[in-house]
Amino acid sequence: MRFFLLFFLLCFSGLSFAQHQDKVDFIHAEAKIRLLPIVKEIKGSVTYTFNVLKNVDSIFLDAKKMKFSSVQLNGEKVKFLNNQKTISIYKKLKARETYKISMSFEAKPKQTVYFIGEVTNVTLSGVKGQVWTQGQGKYTSHWLPSFDDMNEKVEFDLTIIVDSRYKVISNGKLFTKRKGSNEHVFPASDKVKESYNWILWKFNMQKPMSSYLLAFAIGDYNKMGTTSTSGVPIELYYTPKDSLKVEPTYRCSKQIFDFLENEIDVPYPWQNYKQVPVRDFLYAGMENTSTTIFADSYMIDSISFVDKNYVNVNAHELAHQWFGNLVTEVDSNHHWLHEGFATYYAYLAEKEIFGDDHYYWKLYETAKQLDKLSRKGNGEALINPKASSLTFYEKGAWALHMLKEEVGEKAFKLGVKNYLLKHKFKNVTIEDFLNEVRLTSGKDLVEFEKLWLNETDFPYEKVKENLKISNNSLSHFFELQWELTTSSVDNETVIKKYWNKSTSIKFKEAVITTYHKSLSIDFIKEVLHENDLKTRQVFAIGSEKIPSGLKTDFESFLNDKSYITIENALYKLWVHFPEDRINYLGRTKNVIGLPNKNIRLLWLTLAILTKNYDEDKKQDFLKELQQYTAPEYNFEIRQATFQYLNDVFNFTDKNLKDLANACVHHSWQFRKFTRNLLDRLLEDDRNRKRFSLLLPSLNDKEQHYLNSKLNIE
Numbered sequence: 001m002r003f004f005l006l007f008f009l010l011c012f013s014g015l016s017f018a019q020h021q022d023k024v025d026f027i028h029a030e031a032k033i034r035l036l037p038i039v040k041e042i043k044g045s046v047t048y049t050f051n052v053l054k055n056v057d058s059i060f061l062d063a064k065k066m067k068f069s070s071v072q073l074n075g076e077k078v079k080f081l082n083n084q085k086t087i088s089i090y091k092k093l094k095a096r097e098t099y100k101i102s103m104s105f106e107a108k109p110k111q112t113v114y115f116i117g118e119v120t121n122v123t124l125s126g127v128k129g130q131v132w133t134q135g136q137g138k139y140t141s142h143w144l145p146s147f148d149d150m151n152e153k154v155e156f157d158l159t160i161i162v163d164s165r166y167k168v169i170s171n172g173k174l175f176t177k178r179k180g181s182n183e184h185v186f187p188a189s190d191k192v193k194e195s196y197n198w199i200l201w202k203f204n205m206q207k208p209m210s211s212y213l214l215a216f217a218i219g220d221y222n223k224m225g226t227t228s229t230s231g232v233p234i235e236l237y238y239t240p241k242d243s244l245k246v247e248p249t250y251r252c253s254k255q256i257f258d259f260l261e262n263e264i265d266v267p268y269p270w271q272n273y274k275q276v277p278v279r280d281f282l283y284a285g286m287e288n289t290s291t292t293i294f295a296d297s298y299m300i301d302s303i304s305f306v307d308k309n310y311v312n313v314n315a316h317e318l319a320h321q322w323f324g325n326l327v328t329e330v331d332s333n334h335h336w337l338h339e340g341f342a343t344y345y346a347y348l349a350e351k352e353i354f355g356d357d358h359y360y361w362k363l364y365e366t367a368k369q370l371d372k373l374s375r376k377g378n379g380e381a382l383i384n385p386k387a388s389s390l391t392f393y394e395k396g397a398w399a400l401h402m403l404k405e406e407v408g409e410k411a412f413k414l415g416v417k418n419y420l421l422k423h424k425f426k427n428v429t430i431e432d433f434l435n436e437v438r439l440t441s442g443k444d445l446v447e448f449e450k451l452w453l454n455e456t457d458f459p460y461e462k463v464k465e466n467l468k469i470s471n472n473s474l475s476h477f478f479e480l481q482w483e484l485t486t487s488s489v490d491n492e493t494v495i496k497k498y499w500n501k502s503t504s505i506k507f508k509e510a511v512i513t514t515y516h517k518s519l520s521i522d523f524i525k526e527v528l529h530e531n532d533l534k535t536r537q538v539f540a541i542g543s544e545k546i547p548s549g550l551k552t553d554f555e556s557f558l559n560d561k562s563y564i565t566i567e568n569a570l571y572k573l574w575v576h577f578p579e580d581r582i583n584y585l586g587r588t589k590n591v592i593g594l595p596n597k598n599i600r601l602l603w604l605t606l607a608i609l610t611k612n613y614d615e616d617k618k619q620d621f622l623k624e625l626q627q628y629t630a631p632e633y634n635f636e637i638r639q640a641t642f643q644y645l646n647d648v649f650n651f652t653d654k655n656l657k658d659l660a661n662a663c664v665h666h667s668w669q670f671r672k673f674t675r676n677l678l679d680r681l682l683e684d685d686r687n688r689k690r691f692s693l694l695l696p697s698l699n700d701k702e703q704h705y706l707n708s709k710l711n712i713e
Contacts, residue, residue, distance in 0.1 A: 021059060021060070021152070022053070023052065023053050023054040023055075023056040024050050024051065024052050024053060024056060024059055024093070025050060025051045025053060026048050026049070026050040026147070026152055026154050027049055027050060027051060027154065027155065027208070028048070028049040028154060028155045028157075029046055029047070029048050029049075029146075029154050029155070029156045029157065030046065030047045030157050031044065031045070031046040031047075031144055031156065031157070031158050031159065032044055032045050032046070032158075032159040032160075032161070033143070033144065033158070033159070033160055033161070034160075034161035034162070034198075035131055035160070035161070035162055035218070037115050037129070037131060037163075039108075040108060040109075040113075040115045041106065041107070041108045042106070042107045042108075042109065042113065042143050043104075043105075043106050044104070044105055044106075044107075044144065045102065045103065045104045045105070046102070046103060046105075046144060046145055047100055047101070047102040048061075048100065048101050048102075048154070049098065049099070049100050050098070050099055050100075050101070051096075051097075051098050052093045052094060052095050052096065052097050052098075052099065053095060053096075054095050055092070055093070055094060055095050056092075056093050057090065057091070057092045057093070058088060058089060058090045058091070059088070059089050059091075059093070059101070060086045060087060060088040060089070061086065061087050061141075061145040061146060061147065062085070062086055062138075062141035062145070062146060062147055062148040063082065063085070063086060063087045063105070063141055063145040063146075064084070064085060064107075064109075064141050064142045065084050065107070065108070065109075065110070065142075066082065066084075066087070066105045066106065066107045066145065067082075067105060067106040067107075068080065068082055068087060068103055068104065068105050069104045069105070069106075070102075070103065070104050071087070071089065071101070071102070071103045072101070072102045072103070073089065073091055073099060073100070073101050073102075074099055074100055075100075075102075078091055078101075079091075080103075087103070087145055089101060103145060105145060107142065107143050107144075109142040109143045110142070111139060111142055111666070112133055112134060112135060112136075112139040112140065112142040112143055113131065113132075113133050113142065113143045114130075114131065114132055114133070114134070114280075114666055115129075115130075115131050116129060116130040116131065116132070116278070116279050116280060117129035117130060117279065117632070128165065128166070128219065128220040129166075129219065129220070130217065130218060130219035130278055130279055131162075131166075131216075131217075131218040131219070132215075132216070132217040132218065132219075132276075132278045132281075132293055133214075133215045133216055133217075133288075133293075134215075134281070134282050134283075134286055134293070135211070135212035135213065135214065135215060135286075135288070136212065136282075136286070137150070137212050138150075138212055139212065140211045140212055140214050141211075144211070144214065146211035146214070147210070147211045148211075148212075150210040150212065150328050150329060150330070150331070150427065151210075151328075151330060151427045152210070152211070153208035153209055153210055153328070153425060153426070153427070154208050154209070154211060155205050155206065155207060155208045155209075156171060156172075156205050156209065156211070156214050157172070157175075157202070157203065157204050157205060158170050158171065158172075158202075158203050158214065158216070159176075159200055159201065159202040159203070160200075160201045160203075160216055160218070161180055161198055161199070161200050161201075162198070162199060162201070162218055163197065163198065163199075164179075164197040164198065164199045165220070166218045166219055166220060167218070167219065167220070167221045168199075168201040168216060168217075168218050169216065169217045169218075169221065169235075169237060169274055169276050169291060170201070170203040170215065170216040170217075170291060171203060171205055171209075171213070171214060171215060171216075171288060171289050171290050171291050172203045172204050172205035172206070172270070172271055172272075172289075172290060173203065173204050173205075173271045173272055174201065174202070174203055175202045175203060175204040176200065176201075176202040177199060177200070177201050177202070178199070178200050179197075179198070179199060179200075180198035180199065180200050204271075205270075205271075205289070205290075206270075206271060207269065207270065207425055208425050209289045209325060209328075209425075210325075210328050213287070213288050213289040213325055214288070214289070215286070215288035215289075215291055215293060216291075217237075217276040217278055217291070217293055219239065219278070220239055220240060221237045221238065221239060221276070222237070222238055222239075222240060222243070223235050223236060223237045223238070224236045224238070224246055224250070226253070226254050228254060228257045228258055228261065228268070228273075229254075229258045229261075230258075230261055230267065230268065232257070232268050232272060232273060233271075233272040233273070234253060234254065234257060234272070234273050234274075235272065235273070235274040235275070236250045236253060236274075236275055237274065237275060237276045237277065238277065238299065239277070239296070239299075242277070242296070242299045244301065245299045245300055245301055247302075248300055248301055248302045248304070248305045248309070249277075249298060249299050249300055249309075249310050250275070250310070250314075251305070251309075251311075252311050252314065252353050253275070253314060255352070255353060256311070256314055256315045256318060256349045256353070257273065257318060259348075259349050259352045260315070260318055260319060260322075260345060260349060263345065263348060263349075263413075264322055264345070264416065264417070264420070265413060265416075265417045266322060266326075266417055266420045266421060268321065268322075269321065269322065269325070269326045269424065269425075270289060270290040270321060270325075271290065272290060273290055273291075273292075273318070273321070274290060274291045274292070275291075275292045275294065275314070275317075276291065276292070276293050276294070277293075277294055277295065277296035277298065277299050278293055278294070278295070278296060279296055279634055280295075280634055280635050280665075280666070280667055280670075281293065281294060281295035281296070282666070282667055282668070283295070284298070284313045284316075285298075285313045285314075285316065285317040286317070287316075287317040287318075287320030287321060287324060287325060287342070289321070289325050290321070292317040292318070294310070294313060294314075294317065296595070296634070297594075297595045297596065297634060297636055298310040298313060298595075299595060300594070300595065302561075303561045303562065303563060304563060304594050304595070306533055306534070306537075306561060306562045307537075307562055307563055307564045307594060308594060311349075311350060311353060311354075312346050312350060315345065315346035315349035315350065316342045316343060316345075316346035317342070319341065319342040319345035319346055319349075320338065320342045322341075322420055323337060323338055323341035323342050323345070324337075324338040324341075324342065326420060326424050326425065327419070327420055327423045327424065327425075327426065327427075327428045328426075328427050328428065329427065329428065329429075330427045330428065330429050331385070332385035332386075333383055333385045333429075333430075334383075334428065334429050334430050335385065335387075335392050336382045336383070336392060336396045336399070336430065336453075337428060337429075337430060337433060338392075339389070339392040339393045339396055340382065340392060340393065340395070340396015340397055340399060340400060341396070341400065342393075343393040343394065343396060343397040344396070344397040344400040344401065347359055347362060347363070347397055350362070356471065357471065357473055357504050357505070357506040357507075358506065360467055360470055360471035360473075360474055361471075361473070361474065361506040361510070363397075363398065363401065363463075363467065364467055364474060366390075366394040366397070366398065367398065367458070367460060367463050367464070367467070369390060369394065370390065370391075370394060370395055370398070370458040370460070371458050371460035373388075373390060373391075373458065374456070374457045374458045374460070379455075379456040379457045379458055380395075380456055381453065381454050381455060381456050382395060382396060382399060382452065382453045382454075383430065383453050383454060384456075395452075395458060398452075398458075398463060399448075399452040399453065401466075402448070402452060402462075402463070402466065403437065403445075403448060403452070405466060406443070406445075406448060407437060407440070407441035407443055407445075408441065410440075411437065411440040411441035411442075412437065412440075412441075414440040415433075415436040415437035415438075415439070415440040415441065416433075416436075416437075418436045418439070418440065419432065419433045419436040419437075422436065430453065434449070464478070472502075472504070473502055473504030473506055473507040474507075476498050476501070476502050476504075476507060477498075477507055477510055477511070479498070480494065480495065480498045480511070484515075491515065491518035491519075492518060492519055492520055492523060495511060495515060495518065495519065495523075496523065498511075499511065505532055505534060505535065508527070508532070508535050509534055509535055509538050512527065512535055512538045512539050512542065513538045513542055516539060516542050516543065521547055521549040521550055524539070524550060524553075525550070525553060527539070528553050528556075533560060533561060533562055533565070536557060536560060536562075536565060537560070537562050537564060537565045537568075540554070540557050540560075540564075540565045540568040540569050540572075541564070541565075541568050543572065545576065546572055546573070546576045546577075551577065554569060554572070554573060555569075555573060555584075557569035558570065558573075558584065558587050558588060563591075563593040563594050563598060563599055564594075564598070566588065566591060566593070566599055567593065567598050567599050567602055570584055570588055570599065570602060570603070570606070571602060571606070574606050574610075581606070581610045581613065582610065582612065582613050585603065585606060585607055585610060585613055588603055589603065589607075591603070595634070595636070596634075596636040596637055596640060597628070597637050597640070598640070601625065601628065601637070601640050601641060601644060604621050604622075604624055604625040604644075605625065605644050605648055605649075607621050608621050608622055608625070608648075608649070609648070622649065625641060625644065625645070625649075626641075626645065626649075626652055626654070626655055628640075628641040629641050629642055629645070629654075629655045629658035629659065629662075630654075630658055631658065631661055631662075635662070635665060635667050635669075635670040638658070638662060638670070639670055639673055639674070642655075642659065642662070642673075642674065642677060646677060646680075646681075651681075653690065653694060656687075656690060656691060656694055657694055657697060657698065659674055659677065659678060659681075660678075660691070660694070660698055660702045660705070660706050661698075661702055662674035663675050663678055663702070663705050663706070664701045664702055664705050678709060679709070682709055682710070688710060691706060691710060692710060695707070695710075
């Protein structure tokens with residue numbers, strides 16, 4: 001009776017037996033999944049091989065809201081319990097024995113797997129449709145029975161079965177690609193059979209990893225291949241519509257790869273490396289083992305490279321292949337070992353590509369952000385598991401920069417190398433890293449730990465002194481700031497003195513950004529005629545008003561090879577010189593801008609508002625603007641369009657339906673924006689009535705959310 005009661009409590013409490021299954025070691029997984037996109041469902045099977053370290057009477061895997069049709073241990077059926085969070089198997093297992101657990105399952109994941117576009121009967125703009133994953137620490141268990149604990153590292157071999165229209169990219173090396181059929185893919189018992197031509201894609205991994213790094217991306221992709229200097233195959237994917245953007249997007253990929261291998265001095269640990277852009281990704285990028293997935297808003301043309309390029313994200317996610325994937329944190333108390341390291345090495349890669357000034361000025365910008373956080377009383381320690389991204393990423397990068405300064409480059413690099421080699425394919429703590437640096441440097445690092453890991457405040461004055469002695473242009477900038485506060489001479493005279501003795505573009509950008517209001521028209525003209533794109537851009541952005549003496553110079557911004565410069569110039573010229581609005585619109589009518597259509601959306605808005613400009617086309621302009629709220633466009637375009645329509649125009653019923661759709665979008669940033677907008681609209685009873693009338697035309701998820709806002713049962 002006591003045993004039955006214990007069994008009952010374990011089964012129905014919803015608790016796992018232990019956070020860590022330290023009596024068993026899962027070593028290999030052979031998984032097969034087939035995707036049913038129309039119903040957003042996954043059917044699959046997985047076989048895990050595991051070693052028993054000590055006698056145990058149960059094991060479990062994390063499995064969120066799955067159905068299991070069979071579970072077998074070493075080929076024999078075994079009893080199991082599925083509580084919708086875990087699947088638990090009760091069987092006495094002997095130490096020093098190896099077992100195989102096999103299971104067939106069905107999942108309809110509410111998160112982690114995202115079905116985008118045509119695969120769910122929604123046509124995207126120039127994209128056939130996509131399915132992609134985002135494990136984010138512990139969520140792979142929504143589509144594959146696996147492990148929410150990062151400490152369980154497994155070699156995963158994954159077979160994915162999809163319609164032949166799509167290509168599949170996943171972890172490891174593509175081992176097999178062959179045709180399937182409905183009869184082969186679907187057991188006779190399956191109720192759902194989709195009339196596709198099926199292809200089986202089998203991927204092989206050779207080394208273990210945490211299951212949150214298991215991933216796939218499925219869509220209409222082409223690829224460009226290259227090889228690192230060390231011989232690692234690099235696959236760079238793109239959709240057909242982005243074929244002209246491949247070079248500027250991936251421009252520095254091989255250079256970054258070669259640099260990081262040389263700088264870290266540990267060979268890239270996986271069989272190959274792939275990068276895949278996807279629609280409406282939740283973040284900038286994700287470092288899945290050997291397969292980085294990133295937001296397709298980074299697929300850019302050559303002009304966009306000046307404004308928003310993929311270089312930093314590219315380097316950051318690649319650095320994670322060592323820091324996070326090869327060695328993985330034990331838990332979030334050690335998250336600095338992932339994000340701080342990836343940020344720091346990405347900065348070093350940018351230093352290699354763009355130069356020393358870029359590196360040190362980037363550190364300066366992040367130091368100012370961290371100092372601001374501290375001054376508000378919101379500073380955080382790096383060992384705080386709930387710290388913000390600013391702390392883990394930027395303060396983490398600063399900690400590594402200052403550690404190298406303290407122990408010397410040779411000891412630092414050797415310490416990092418030894419740390420990676422000693423703990424490869426294992427889980428690590430901050431102490432594991434510091435121990436290696438202590439050994440190579442002979443220093444106890446007590447003060448470093450206290451100041452950089454445990455202290456909440458950011459040591460701004462200390463890092464400022466470091467920047468001053470490390471970089472001449474920053475030293476000049478700090479001297480300029482001091483002289484401007486102490487000198488009786490007018491600001492422009494002081495600024496000219498430093499301007500003329502510095503050749504640093506970063507220095508000049510900072511001066512214009514900070515002090516442009518102190519400068520005469522003649523001096524500004526001289527600056528603009530130097531024709532540096534970034535210096536001109538910071539002036540275009542920072543100028544609130546356009547003096548009449550600078551009108552011609554400001555108009556020249558419309559010809560700059562920078563979409564951000566053009567956007568700012570167009571808007572400000574349109575506002576300040578209404579007599580020339582038609583001219584400005586004519587000069588920019590064919591410019592689209594960044595992937596978020598920043599110039600086109602602004603142009604349409606201004607064209608509609610401008611009297612006597614293409615009056616017979618204004619309805620067409622308005623219709624074009626209104627169409628960009630639709631789900632077929634990426635959420636950055638949709639969000640900007642919602643903002644323009646709300647600020648300047650009215651919403652059509654279609655726009656309101658698109659807004660309801662956006663309120664249940666998978667991107668939390670976009671969802672938050674549109675929900676706030678909906679709340680403001682619903683303050684007007686007329687809008688409440690309009691939404692009520694639209695309810696029957698919405699899908700179940702949209703209806704459910706809108707009903708909750710309208711207080712309808």
